[in-house]
Amino acid sequence: MSIIKTRATTDRVVVESFLGGGDHRTLADDVLDGLTRPFKELPPKHFYDSVGAELFDRICELPEYYPTRCEREILATRSGEIASLTGAGELVELGSGTAAKTALLLAAMHDAGTLERYVPIDVTESMVRASATRLVEEFDGLRVHGIVGDFERHLDRVPPSVDRVPRIVAFLGGTIGNFTPGSRRRFLRTLARLLGPDDFLLIGTDLVKDPKIIEAAYDDSAGVTAAFNRNVLNVVNRELDADFVPESFDHVAFFDRDREWIEMRLRAQRPQRVTVGRLGLRLTFAAGEELRTEISAKFTRERIEGDLAAAGLELVDQLTDQDGLFALNLARPGT
Template sequence: MTVTIEVHLTADYLSQSLRRDVKEGLTSTPKSLPPKWFYDADGSVLFERITALPEYYPFRAEREILADRAAEIAATTQARTLIELGSGSSEKTRLLLDALREAGTLHDMVPLDVSESALREAAEAIAADYPGLRVHGVVADFTAHMDRIDGDEPRLVAFLGSTIGNLPPDERARFLSEVRDVLDTGEWLLLGADLVKSPDVLLRAYDDAQGVTAEFNRNVLRVLNRELGADFDVSAFEHVAVWDPEHEWIEMRLRATEDMAVTVPELGLDVRFAKGEEMRTEISTKFRPEVIEGELAKAGFEQTSRWTDAAGRFSLVLARAV
């Protein structure tokens, strides 16, 4: 079993990032927090539960496409290195690994994640199940350290789960350009992107009947209480999901159910919430096919294939660096 881990984050990188994001977000009007802080250990467990909910179609739809198309992706790319942004050891990752191994090209797996513990666990699980595969984990932030990825060419960068939709348009453009900058001409990007559809379907996916998404949303307040000494009354915030037809994205928000004052001692902040005030915690953009293709083209990619699940809910796009 060959596993190496390369760490590019300082010991306090995440804590400093959290402090910066929270100070900026809680002093802005309207207030906001970035979605990456959902994912502590409890948040990750809650998200796994979300992916199994009947209302939450994206996970199943993307897995369906990969099951149908992984062999085609492997044959087209002939990738020797699979680079995954987000350290997945999930079934979807393995569909790609299996197809590339079957094609006889797979040599390296490079998972990238900000969490060293999650990365080590994922890397060791992959290495144990794929004897002979070199697994080179990179502890880094894909929004800041794309230049740290390596591996034998040709490389295939996989960015799945429609995580691209959590980035505002300017950050999305910057991210795609940074991916292009680290790839040589002819190398590949595999991008999962959720599609515009009925607002009713979307709202159910982000506001499930069991309330799991609501707990996931409120979990960010627990993270702030634990890490920054904040005194949010978590139960005093209700989960809200809203479809924004202008931007074509879902917004998740937390709504204060009463007037309250919150202190964040680690930041020296006193923050007031009015009853009914909403704080945005996530955007999840839904794409039209021509928008995806256009954004990829602007970043220096040529879309070579686009697939959807049988119900046409989700898309997987294969693009070549040009």
């Protein structure tokens, strides 16, 4: 795997990109694999083109969508505790985005006098650079080592911690719920390999609750989530010369009570034939046939403890918002 580009923006910011040259799984791979299965599906990472990212920002502000609001509340009220308990001088964040919520934890580490470095990992280079520039201006002495890459494929590019200071590896937003149980435990084992004996994992999980609350968060009354879901078909059309008609698919979101996860799907309103030109692929959809675009598992304390234990980690504390809807789980290598 080769570095496509490495560039020091300032003496306090380094951004390395590892995307390109076939180093990451492409949309074409996922379409060819997922849309030729007996039950069609696409991974949710393809939601986030520029339009999808804008729609998701709107979703996060909707009254029905509690996860972002609740996680922000926890970080606003408990970051000082996390900084004190961990003594961390470094924060590594997977899927860092704009680092808006993360800045709350960085501020607490700065106030504790321990903050040395932030290592954001994201697929969007412009976002990594923008957040790095903003944060080094906000926090005196902070250094940023940005990684532009896929956090499922490029964790081996995370640099060693600075002078072995304790680090927090953060995976926020409930994204861990997008993994199926077996894949989730494998991924947690990968994260565990980033941790030394004095390091911590901070992981956001949506909690099991009244299914009506969960379903409303993924099927809002304004239809923003429906537009977000259908937009993945626009992505396939644009990037792979396909001829999906997004308006001919209904947005479906439901809570699977047995598996305790939410599923988002797109349901064909009528029989359809779709061509994916760049792949030479012809697809058929029966009336009512569904394409799964996301699962999002919800957690009990016992479930996250079991998943962490399978990765050799132990739960230190579980911090929740005042309504008990969402949790930040602090874990460390098991003794």
